[in-house]
């Protein structure tokens with residue numbers, strides 16, 4: 001469980017996050033949705049400490065992250081898996097080395113155990129057999145999936161995915177959504193997923209938070225979202241004329 | 254004032270880098286990689302440059318002293334002294350600041366702008382230490398070998414030019430090489446070059462590590478890395494010379 005209280009963050013005059021309060025529970029993926037530039041990435045980067053928040057507290061299962069010193073933060077970070085929006089794979093390492101990296105750094109398993117863990121993770125993201133490729137040889141979507149494999153390889157307690165399926169075809173995107181959902185439920189971890197993708201919202205969006213210009217504007221589930229009357233949110237979901245038409249039908253039913 | 258800020262910031266950066274490493278075995282592998290990349294990768298350019306410089310120093314000196322007052326063997330002596338005291342240490346360091354400094358800064362800078370450094374931090378790894386320490390140690394350890402290669406190449410090509418052109422007799426050159434030799438000069442050269450290796454690797458890492466923005470900034474940072482490492486090398490050269498030779 002991750003709790004965010006009164007979080008604000010600005011870059012100079014740009015007030016990106018304004019007093020955000022959120023509770024992310026374990027066992028079910030928590031989705032953050034919102035328009036481009038609304039502060040979603042900034043929010044998760046504040047949660048993991050890549051940005052220092054201006055005010056506000058963040059706690060991981062009651063452990064208050066902001067008040068920790070460096071070594072305490074490090075020990076929490078070993079429990080975090082993070083997929084960056086741009087994948088952030090290590091250029092100088094092959095796919096296998098990337099996925100194995102957290103294990104080599106922190107686990108006490110043998111090389112053989114680590115290899116089989118890597119195989120397992122690559123299989124789950126549908127990339128078995130790509131072990132020896134370098135990141136420069138991968139497509140954008142493949143990089144994303146390697147990023148996910150790396151994020152889950154060390155069995156994180158907290159999983160953050162920044163747009164895991166942008167750039168993926170609908171079918172692969174669905175595979176990834178289900179993977180994230182399964183991992184979250186199987187191991188009861190706390191998962192936060194940032195997404196733009198309406199398919200993901202409908203598929204795994206049991207818990208949704210809508211960020212609008214740095215404010216948390218709406219919370220609910222995918223069942224509620226289709227019939228919401230929050231105008232900013234409906235503008236966001238039903239962006240095209242076609243979708244607006246669909247909404248009218250939904251409402252009139 | 255800016256310079257004070259950078260000195261302080263650089264000191265803090267080094268302090269963070271030298272914290273206890275997470276996994277020694279991983280650092281060891283990186284260290285070996287860096288030795289190959291920084292060291293072995295520079296041998297070619299060092300041989301070319303040192304060879305030409307050795308020849309030019311010999312010809313220059315020989316053509317300056319064609320009177321009867323100065324004995325020919327001083328050409329060998331001059332070549333030896335210039336190569337050992339300045340060329341294979343300071344000049345070599347400046348050349349390597351260009352090659353390795355820009356290389357290191359752009360490598361680390363690219364990792365910064367593509368969030369690879371953030372990825373390390375998020376895993377709970379001390380990114381500064383992970384990226385910088387293997388480079389600093391590798392370069393400090395490999396540098397004396399590079400210096401020795403450069404010294405031998407320079408002096409040998411000086412000899413070769415005597416053989417080929419007969420500008421002075423090779424035996425006079427060889428005599429000059431051994432004339433009034435002080436072993437301390439070599440120690441002085443090694444001390445200097447190890448300090449330069451530290452300066453080049455750490456200053457360029459610093460510039461790469463704190464890149465903000467995008468690819469354009471990486472280019473600027475690598476230029477800055479070369480300029481500042483060169484300046485610091487020259488200042489250190491002066492300070493060490495003042496301390497050790499006077």
Ligand SMILES: Nc1ncnc2c1ncn2[C@@H]1O[C@H](COP(=O)(O)OP(=O)(O)OP(=O)(O)O)[C@@H](O)[C@H]1O
Pocket residue numbers: 011014016034035036037038039040041042043085
């Ligand atoms: N390091 C930074 N320095 C300055 N401003 C920043 C920085 N990172 C983000 N911003 C600003 O914060 C705002 C929100 O950015 P953020 O990346 O959080 O958006 P986002 O919701 O993730 O958008 P997207 O869906 O496009 O990824 C933007 O206006 C951006 O200009």
Ligand SMILES: [Mg+2]
Pocket residue numbers: 040041042085162
């Ligand atoms: Mg984003």
